[in-house]
Amino acid sequence: MTNLRSLDLNLLTVFEAVYEGGSITRAAERLALSQSATSHAVTRLRETCADDLFVRVAQGIAPTPVAQRIYPEIKRALDGLRRAVAEARGFDPATSTRRFHIAIPHPMGPVWAMALRRRLAIEAPQVVLEFDTRTIPNAHFEQLRDGGFDLAVDWVPADGDRFVNRKLFEDPLVCLARRDHPRAQPRMTAEALRAEEFVRVHPRPGPVSDALAEARARAERAGLQWVLHVSEYLEVPYLVMTTDLMGFVPASVIHAVRDAGVLQIVELPTPVPPIPMFLVWHETRRADEGHRWLRDLVAEAVIANTGA
Numbered sequence: 001m002t003n004l005r006s007l008d009l010n011l012l013t014v015f016e017a018v019y020e021g022g023s024i025t026r027a028a029e030r031l032a033l034s035q036s037a038t039s040h041a042v043t044r045l046r047e048t049c050a051d052d053l054f055v056r057v058a059q060g061i062a063p064t065p066v067a068q069r070i071y072p073e074i075k076r077a078l079d080g081l082r083r084a085v086a087e088a089r090g091f092d093p094a095t096s097t098r099r100f101h102i103a104i105p106h107p108m109g110p111v112w113a114m115a116l117r118r119r120l121a122i123e124a125p126q127v128v129l130e131f132d133t134r135t136i137p138n139a140h141f142e143q144l145r146d147g148g149f150d151l152a153v154d155w156v157p158a159d160g161d162r163f164v165n166r167k168l169f170e171d172p173l174v175c176l177a178r179r180d181h182p183r184a185q186p187r188m189t190a191e192a193l194r195a196e197e198f199v200r201v202h203p204r205p206g207p208v209s210d211a212l213a214e215a216r217a218r219a220e221r222a223g224l225q226w227v228l229h230v231s232e233y234l235e236v237p238y239l240v241m242t243t244d245l246m247g248f249v250p251a252s253v254i255h256a257v258r259d260a261g262v263l264q265i266v267e268l269p270t271p272v273p274p275i276p277m278f279l280v281w282h283e284t285r286r287a288d289e290g291h292r293w294l295r296d297l298v299a300e301a302v303i304a305n306t307g308a
Contacts, residue, residue, distance in 0.1 A: 007048060012074050014041040015053070019071050023060040091289035093124035100294050101130045103143070103152040106277070107233035107253050108305070109133030112153065115301045123297070144282045150291060151298055152280040155212050162283050168299055169306060170274035171250040173215040175266040176240045184246065190222065190269045199228040199239050199247040215272045219248055222270075237263065250275060252306040277302075 017027035018038070028038040046053050051066040063071065083097060091098075104112055113131040120127055132149070141158045143149045152158075157165035175193075177184030183196065203216065228245065230236065236247040237254055241262050254263060279299055285291040 008044070011041050011045050011048070012078060014038060015045055015067075015074060016071075016078055018042060018054060018061070019063055019067060022062075091293055093127060093290075093293055095126065096124060096290060097126045097128075098290055099128040099130065100150045100291075101132070101148065102298065103132045103149045103154070105132075105134060105152070105154055107250070108255075109153070112298075112302050112305055115305045116298065119297060119301055141280070144280060150281065150285065150294060152278075153298065153302060154278055154280060155275055157276075157278045158280045164281050164283055164286065166279040166295070166299070168277045168279050168302055169252075171252050171277050171306070172274045173212075173219070173248050173272045174251050174254070175246060175248055175268055176237065176254065177246045177264055177266050178241050178244075179262050179264050181244060181246075181264070184264060184266055186264065187267045188269075193246075193266075193268075194223050194225070196225065196246050197227045197244070198224045199230060199236055199245045200226040201233050201236065201248075202229055202231055212275045215248075215275060218270065218272050252277070255306050277306075 014027065014031065014033075017030045018024060021027045021030060024035055024038050024042070027033075028035045031038065033041075042054065049066060049070070052064050053067045054061040054063055102113075102116075106112075109131065110133050113129075113133060116129055120129060141152070141163070144152055144158065145162065153168070155171075157163075183192070204212075228239070230239070233249045233253050236249045239245055240247050246266065254265075279295060279302075281291070281295065
């Protein structure tokens with residue numbers, strides 16, 4: 001790799017201007033330099049690259065094959081530096097081309113991701129959002145610390161004073177039955193519930209929030225008949241809608257189908273504590289204006305798509 005310590009990086013802007021302008025004169029005007037200063041800069045670049053870079057032709061000057069080969073890389077690097085410096089001075093979502101990576105290990109992750117993409121198309125069409133919606137992204141808190149993820153939306157808050165956990169809403173665990181279930185009613189006794197058959201979601205691997213663990217424990221202690229086990233909460237509403245099974249899901253999961261009139265919520269004799277939902281990030285991003293915009297965007301989109 002070439003040692004850039006001895007290279008004046010201002011020479012790269014001269015190279016860009018000469019390449020794009022096709023003449024020393026036009027490059028000098030664009031850069032507000034004298035023609036002699038621009039020519040001297042090109043000479044220094046020729047020495048560094050051990051190539052002529054530009055040769056005289058009838059219409060002015062033309063790039064050599066070496067110049068043609070290095071121009072795209074130099075252009076890309078200069079544009080990246082310009083964007084970085086511009087965003088250090090202030091973030092404009094309408095023009096930004098930043099890329100963010102968000103972990104949403106929640107059943108509604110894909111739905112929230114699509115809602116964010118719709119918001120992005122209007123507010124920040126050049127910003128790129130990448131999502132990881134696996135149930136338990138590999139060590140996503142470590143990746144938040146190391147920069148692999150910019151944000152996480154999760155039931156589980158991150159430990160340690162270097163993380164920020166912003167509570168977005170509280171997600172009750174609700175009991176579902178289909179609207180025309182032969183026995184289900186908005187209010188049922190514990191004895192009536194124990195006579196029904198239920199679908200259950202396998203416990204999430206890895207860390208689990210205290211509130212979610214308590215909610216599951218209360219459901220377990222109710223003595224219900226668990227006849228089917230599934231992997232994800234999103235499977236429960238479909239099974240409930242199409243069978244006489246009943247099941248428990250976070251209220252946010254049924255937001256999209258609540259108005260379809262095919263499901264009913266059965267009030268439990270013993271209330272289940274709600275499960276807090278958190279927006280998590282590392283404090284090193286606290287003062288980043290682009291990250292602050294992202295946090296607000298994600299919070300608004302998630303809350304709007306939960307009915308909270």
